Amino acid sequence: MTGSEVSPSFRLAYVPGVTPTKWVRIWNERLPDVPLTLIAVSAAEAPDVLRAGGADAGFVRLPIDRTDLSAIPLYTETTVVVVPKDHVVAAVDEVSAEDLADEIVLHPLDETLEWEHRPGRPANERPATTEDAVELVAAGVGLLVVPQSLARLHHRKDLTYRPVSDAPESRVALSWPEDETTDLVEDFIGIVRGRTVNSSRGRTPAPAQPKGKRPDKGGARQKPAAGKSAGKSPRSGSGGPKGAKRGKPRRRS
Structure with a gap:
């Protein structure tokens, strides 16, 4: 170098x-x-x-x-609403934006969702960050609607979250x-994108291994040894020893 x-x-x-x-x-x-x-x-x-x-x-x-x-x-991502564990929303599996109409819903300045009409009633001030908004939810000031990964990132034992069916997604x-x-x-x-190291679009694919002679497998057909017949089994009749005679079936009287 x-x-x-x-x-x-x-x-x-x-x-x-x-x-x-x-x-x-x-x-x-x-x-x-x-x-x-x-x-x-x-x-x-x-x-x-x-x-x-x-x-x-x-x-x-x-x-x-x-x-x-x-x-x-x-x-x-799924969009969820973060609520205290004793909130009425915690008793259901899913809510809509209309279900939050009477709630104070916090909208932090670093919000990542694009709303045409924000749900709920606005708080007196917008929290500076999502983390600050989560603290306010824990304090009982309001609720918070965020992508699910952010609800997990700022998880607290006293809070839970539920999907919001008609909210914008991130x-x-x-x-x-x-x-x-x-x-x-x-x-x-x-x-x-999940390409393997040997992908044709990869920049540094692994070197190809040299092709060797393919070993014979147990099921491969081999050349019969000298002096041995490759005919059918003696049980088949046509491949049996020469001179062997088969008796004729007796006629019933």
């Missing part, structure tokens, strides 16, 4: 609620010489971090401005700067 060369590395941003552990493990198995650094960012700042070169790729929440960013949608995507689709970005895309 010359003094001008830089050791390769990969920086991966991720927003709250996304757990990249599985993909990072596969990366470390396939590219052990390329360290991967995780960068936690908020959902709102993630696109700007990618544009500014603060990360090579990142998990973001859609929608985002894709003018200069590429994005591959990965999955859609989509998670892998995104990167459109003009910076490097080989390492392609490698990570392949990992996220």
Whole structure:
């Protein structure tokens, strides 16, 4: 390596609620010489971090401005309402936005859902973060509607959550700067999409093994040894020893 060369590395941003552990493990198995650094960012700042070169790729929440960013949608999350365990909502399996009409529903400034009409009654002030809103729910100030992964991330023993049937959903995507689709970005895309290490679209497929002679298997047909007949079994009649006679059946009187 010359003094001008830089050791390769990969920086991966991720927003709250996304757990990249599985993909990072596969990366470390396939590219052990390329360290991967995780960068936690908020959902709102993630696109700007990618544009500014603060990360090579990142998990973001859609929608985002894709003018200069590429994005591959990965999955859609269920939307839930976070409530105290003794709240009436905890007694049902699912609610609608209309069911929350008389409730105070908190809408933090870092909200990731896009509402046409926000459910419930607004609080006097909007909490700064989702984490702050969860604390207010625990204090009995109101309820909170979020993607399920955020409800799990900020789980408390005194709170629970239920699906909201007609709420907008949150989509998670892998995104990167459109003009910076490097080989390492392609490698990570392949990992996220489930491509094997030998995939035809992979950048560094495993070397093909040399083809050897296929060993004979127990069921393979072999050439008969010299001096031995390859005819039918003696029991079949035609392959029996020569000169053997079969008796004729007697006629019944």
